[in-house]
Amino acid sequence: MDTTPHTLTTLFAQLGLPMDKDGxxxxxxxxxxxxxxxxxxxxxxxxxxxxxxxEALAADAEWAEDVDELAARLTH
Numbered sequence: 536m537d538t539t540p541h542t543l544t545t546l547f548a549q550l551g552l553p554m555d556k557d558g559x560x561x562x563x564x565x566x567x568x569x570x571x572x573x574x575x576x577x578x579x580x581x582x583x584x585x586x587x588x589x590e591a592l593a594a595d596a597e598w599a600e601d602v603d604e605l606a607a608r609l610t611h
Contacts, residue, residue, distance in 0.1 A: 541601055547562070
């Protein structure tokens with residue numbers, strides 16, 4: 536059973552991205568999601584990251600809320 540708290544920070548860790556505050560802010564500042572594009576379809580993910588995001592959303596997994604938050608923060 537996965538007992539990891541699901542937060543934006545742990546989502547970044549799960550995606551293999553820097554998970555410190557500066558790393559998250561740098562990622563958010565340097566990436567954007569065009570309106571109407573699904574987060575997993577963004578060109579900046581590798582195939583493993585995109586698959587994880589798709590699975591999290593499709594299964595409405597515990598990660599889904601954090602994935603939605605990430606998508607919202609990337610949409611300008």
